[in-house]
Every structure is written in C-alpha cells, then in structure tokens.
Amino acid sequence: MIRLIALIMGLTISLITLTPSAKADNWQIIAPESSLSFTATQAGSPFTGRFSRFDAAVTFDPASPEAAHIHAEIDLTSARTGADDRDAALMTPTWFNSEAFPKAVYEASSFTPVGDGRFETQGTLTLKGISQPLTLQFTLEITDDMAHVTGVAKIVRTNFNVGSGDFESGKWISKAVEVQLMLTAEKVPAGDAP
Numbered sequence: 001m002i003r004l005i006a007l008i009m010g011l012t013i014s015l016i017t018l019t020p021s022a023k024a025d026n027w028q029i030i031a032p033e034s035s036l037s038f039t040a041t042q043a044g045s046p047f048t049g050r051f052s053r054f055d056a057a058v059t060f061d062p063a064s065p066e067a068a069h070i071h072a073e074i075d076l077t078s079a080r081t082g083a084d085d086r087d088a089a090l091m092t093p094t095w096f097n098s099e100a101f102p103k104a105v106y107e108a109s110s111f112t113p114v115g116d117g118r119f120e121t122q123g124t125l126t127l128k129g130i131s132q133p134l135t136l137q138f139t140l141e142i143t144d145d146m147a148h149v150t151g152v153a154k155i156v157r158t159n160f161n162v163g164s165g166d167f168e169s170g171k172w173i174s175k176a177v178e179v180q181l182m183l184t185a186e187k188v189p190a191g192d193a194p
Contacts, residue, residue: 024061024068026188027147031055033184036074040157041174042086049081049090058185062142065111065119074104094164101128108136117141127160138181145187153179 037050053075060068076096080087091098108123118139125134138151156175157163167173 024059024064027058027060027185028188029054029056029058030184030186035182036179037181038177038179040177043172047081047083047086049079051075051078052080053078056183060111060147065113068111068121069109070107070121070123072106074106075102076104077102094167095162097128104128106134106136111140125155125160128162130160132159147183147185147187149181149183149185151181151183155179 031054035050036054037048039046039048041047051074054072056070056072058068058070076098077091079090079096081090090096093100104125104127106123106125108121111119111121114120114137116139118137120135120137122133122135124131132155134153134155136151136153138149141148155177157173157177158168158170158175163173163175
C-alpha cells in the first residue's frame with residue numbers, strides 16, 4: 001500500500017511538472033496612443049464622435065486565444081462630436097442619460113481566430129442599464145511586448161434605449177451606429193499585474 005501511494009504521488013508530481021502554465025498575459029492600454037470613436041448619420045449626413053476617456057483590462061496569450069478576457073469601461077461624459085449642441089443633447093435622458101449612467105461597459109471572454117491576424121469575440125455591452133450581446137471584430141499585431149488592435153462593432157442604438165421619443169424612428173438620427181477602436185497596449189510584467 002505504501003509503495004502504491006508513493007507511485008501515485010510520484011506520477012502526480014510528474015504531471016504537475018510537465019503541465020505548462022495556462023496563465024495568460026495582462027495588457028495595459030496606452031491611452032495617448034489609443035482611440036475609441038463612433039459614426040452615425042444625422043439628417044442623412046455622417047458624423048463622427050469620440051470618447052476621450054476609456055480603459056480596459058485585457059488578458060491574452062497568443063497561444064491560447066480561447067482563454068482571453070476583456071473588461072472595458074467607457075466614460076460616456078467624454079463623448080464629443082464636434083457640435084456643442086449635439087454633445088449637450090447626448091448627455092440628456094433621451095440619449096445617454098449620463099447623469100444616471102455615466103459609463104458603458106463591454107465584457108467578453110475568448111477570442112476566436114478567423115485568419116490573417118483577425119479575431120472575433122462575442123461579448124456583452126451594457127449601456128444605459130441595458131445589456132445586449134455585441135460582436136467585436138478586430139485585427140491584432142504583437143511585436144515584442146507591444147500590441148496593436150484595430151476593431152469595429154456595429155450596434156443598433158435603440159436596443160439600448162439611446163435616442164428615445166421623437167428620435168426612436170431613426171428618421172433624424174440613424175439607428176445604426178458603427179464603433180471603431182484603435183488600441184495600443186503594453187504587456188504588464190508578471191510582478192506588476194493586478
């Protein structure tokens with residue numbers, strides 16, 4: 001019996017030694033080199049807005065994209081579209097209602113490779129207190145400890161009760177909104193990871 005226990009313990013130790021670590025790397029967004037913008041149309045003319053304040057916690061290992069995770073928070077009060085009256089309107093209850101819901105949150109797990117450095121992830125966007133599934137498609141390039149991401153997602157604003165009342169029909173402001181992101185991130189040393 002003692003020999004059997006010793007054999008089992010020996011096999012267990014061997015398996016632990018041979019099993020590679022599945023811990024993914026942590027990445028920190030470099031804000032001055034990153035951007036988050038959105039495009040819609042008003043009275044048939046396209047316009048672009050930008051969020052100047054956002055952050056994301058990302059874990060990703062190129063060898064195990066299925067273990068990836070992202071948690072992003074966007075400060076809705078930082079939205080700017082180049083028109084003061086439109087910017088002020090976005091903060092009202094009809095649109096973002098930023099006093100009650102100052103942040104939007106996007107969370108996703110698992111990146112699916114689709115070829116040529118392109119990935120797709122199925123996540124959840126919570127905006128104005130409403131959570132809906134959202135697919136993010138992006139390209140990813142990693143050089144040494146730096147990562148560059150370019151991505152796009154398409155949302156229907158009325159699914160989140162953004163633009164209610166007279167604006168719900170999409171006659172004046174398009175229901176379809178395209179979100180574009182360009183991110184630069186740096187790998188966080190293991191000792192500095194949260």
